Amino acid sequence: MQVVDLITEFLKNHKVKHVFGYQGGGILxxxxxxxxxxxxxxxxxxxxxxxGFAADGYARITENLGVALATNGPGATNLVSAxxxxxxxxxxxxxxxxxxxxxxxxxxxxxxxxxxQEIDTVSLVKDITKYAVRxxxxxxxxxxxxxxxxxxxxxxxGPVLIDLPLNIQKAEIDENLxxxxxxxxxVNNLSQKSINKFIEMLSxxxxxxxxxxxxxxLSGAQKEFAEFIEKTNIPRxxxxxxxxxxxxxxxxxxxxYGLNEANLAINKSDLxxxxxxxxxxxxIGIKDKYAPNAxxxxxxxxxxxxxxxxxxxxxxxxxxxxxxxYLLQKLNSENLKNYNGWLEEIINLKQKYSSKIEYNNKDxxxxxxxxxxxxYISDSANIIFDVGQNQMWCAQALHVKKRQSIISSGGLxxxxxxxxxxxxxxxxxxxxxxxxxxxxxxxxxxxxxQLVSQNKLPIKIVVFNNTSLGMIQEVQMKFxxxxxxxxxxxxxTVNLEKLANCYDINFVSIKNQNDIKTLEEKFKDNNSYIVExxxxxxxxxxQTQYDEVKEYEN
Numbered sequence: 001m002q003v004v005d006l007i008t009e010f011l012k013n014h015k016v017k018h019v020f021g022y023q024g025g026g027i028l029x030x031x032x033x034x035x036x037x038x039x040x041x042x043x044x045x046x047x048x049x050x051x052g053f054a055a056d057g058y059a060r061i062t063e064n065l066g067v068a069l070a071t072n073g074p075g076a077t078n079l080v081s082a083x084x085x086x087x088x089x090x091x092x093x094x095x096x097x098x099x100x101x102x103x104x105x106x107x108x109x110x111x112x113x114x115x116x117q118e119i120d121t122v123s124l125v126k127d128i129t130k131y132a133v134r135x136x137x138x139x140x141x142x143x144x145x146x147x148x149x150x151x152x153x154x155x156x157x158g159p160v161l162i163d164l165p166l167n168i169q170k171a172e173i174d175e176n177l178x179x180x181x182x183x184x185x186x187v188n189n190l191s192q193k194s195i196n197k198f199i200e201m202l203s204x205x206x207x208x209x210x211x212x213x214x215x216x217x218l219s220g221a222q223k224e225f226a227e228f229i230e231k232t233n234i235p236r237x238x239x240x241x242x243x244x245x246x247x248x249x250x251x252x253x254x255x256x257y258g259l260n261e262a263n264l265a266i267n268k269s270d271l272x273x274x275x276x277x278x279x280x281x282x283x284i285g286i287k288d289k290y291a292p293n294a295x296x297x298x299x300x301x302x303x304x305x306x307x308x309x310x311x312x313x314x315x316x317x318x319x320x321x322x323x324x325x326y327l328l329q330k331l332n333s334e335n336l337k338n339y340n341g342w343l344e345e346i347i348n349l350k351q352k353y354s355s356k357i358e359y360n361n362k363d364x365x366x367x368x369x370x371x372x373x374x375x376y377i378s379d380s381a382n383i384i385f386d387v388g389q390n391q392m393w394c395a396q397a398l399h400v401k402k403r404q405s406i407i408s409s410g411g412l413x414x415x416x417x418x419x420x421x422x423x424x425x426x427x428x429x430x431x432x433x434x435x436x437x438x439x440x441x442x443x444x445x446x447x448x449x450q451l452v453s454q455n456k457l458p459i460k461i462v463v464f465n466n467t468s469l470g471m472i473q474e475v476q477m478k479f480x481x482x483x484x485x486x487x488x489x490x491x492x493t494v495n496l497e498k499l500a501n502c503y504d505i506n507f508v509s510i511k512n513q514n515d516i517k518t519l520e521e522k523f524k525d526n527n528s529y530i531v532e533x534x535x536x537x538x539x540x541x542x543q544t545q546y547d548e549v550k551e552y553e554n
Contacts, residue, residue, distance in 0.1 A: 019040055021051045024098060026098025028071075051082070055095075055424060059092050061425045066092065072117050072119065084412050085414050087128045094148055101165055130159065208273060212225065216275050225320075236249055284309065366535070377523065382431055384433070422459050437461070507532070
C-alpha cells in the first residue's frame, strides 16, 4: 500500500468521516486516496483557510479529530490563520500539507527556494501547533500519525501539522512491519489534599460564583458540571467559550461585553471558582478591580494557566471531568451550605441593573432580534458566531438550550470564521445550523457560499448589515475623534440580495422588528438562506455596563 492509503486507513480507524481541503499538485495523492475511500467524504472548500476553519468547527462539534488538507506553498500559508485559531481555541485538528519531493527541498542556507512552491511549513507553524513534523522517510509515517493523533486529542488539545513530501506520499509501504508507540499520558494530578481544600473553601463561602469556561467542553465534562451546579446550587456565569455549557443558575455572559448581572455577581462574590478559562483581558478587564473580595480557585488541565493572571488561593491541575467526577463523590449535605439567599440577591441585582442595551438604530434592534430568533432555533442546533458586534449581541442575548453547541473564534478572533465553521459543524452532525455574522465577516470568506449552494447545505446565514465594521467604528467614535477610516470611509458592502441570487441561495430581508416572525418557518425548512438584518445606522451602545456598575458601587 502507498503511504497515502495508510493515512486514509488511519483516519478511518479513528472515526474521521469528513476531511476538508483544497486540491493542489503537492497534496493530490492524499486527496485522491481519501476520495476513493468508502468511509470518508472529502469536502472541497473554495479556500484553504476555509478548509481549516471547517475542520475546526467539525472537531468542536464531534469532540473528535478535525482534518484539513492543503498543497505546498500558498496552500500551506493560507492555512496559517486556521491553524492559529485551532491552537488558541484548543481544537484537536491534524493539518496535512503537501511538500516538494525530498530531493528537491532546499538545503543551502542562503538560497531561499529550490523546488516550485517550496516553503518550510514546519518552521512557519512551530509556534502555533502542539507538534509539527515533516516526514523524511516513509517508514516514519505510522509512528508519526499515532503520535500526532495522541498529541492533538490529549489535553490541552490543539492542532498538529504533518508535512508530506510528494515522493513520500506515493511511496510503497508495508504497514505490518511498523511498530507503533504511544506518547503523552492523560493529565490527572488530583490529590485528596486539593479536594479537601476545595470543599473547605466552599463550606466557608457565603457568596460563591462559578465561572464556566471552554475547558469544560474540551474535557467532555458537561454532564458532571451540570450535576455539580445542581448539587451545590451555586450561581454561575459564562465566558464566551463556555456559553453552551448547560446548567441551572446561569446568569449569563460575563466580561467586558458581558451582562451586568453576571459582572455584578463576580464583583460581589467572596469565592470565585474558575473552570477551564484562560482569563483573557476581555474577560477580567482591570486586574486589580476584578472580584476584589473573592478568593480564587482555578481548575485547569494546563498548569501554566494556573495563577498566570490572578493570584489563586487554590490551583488544581487536572482534567476537569476527572476532577468533577471525584469531587461529586465527596460533596454531601454536611459540607454544603444553602445559597438560596445569595441567589435571590443576584436575581434582585439582575432586575435592578439588568443590561439596558439601547441602540441609536431606527430599524432592527439586534439584541431583541437575537432574543426572538432564539425561539426558532432547535434544541440541538449548531450556532456559530463570527467576530465583531454580532458576536457580542449573540453572547448577550441568545437563550441557550441544553443540547445546543456554540462555536466562535475566541482567542485569535478571526473575522470570516463563521461561514466555513458552520459548514464543518453541519457535516459533523447534520443538525440545524445557524451562522451569525456581520457584513464585514461575510466578505472575508464569501467564496464558501458556492459550497453551501452546490451541496444544498441548509445553513441559515444571518448577516447583521450595518454597512460598516461596527466594532472598530465604536472604537473610532470613542478614541479616534470619530474618524471612520476603513470602517465607513473606504468600506462598502455588497448587495446581499443580488449576492444570494448569484449563488442561488434563498434571501430574506428583515427591516424592522415585525419582520422577525417571518423567520420562524424558514428556520425549520431544509433550504439555505441569507438573512439580512438591515441597519441603516451603525448600532452603538448608549449606556454601558460600567455606568450601571458605577451606580451600584456608589
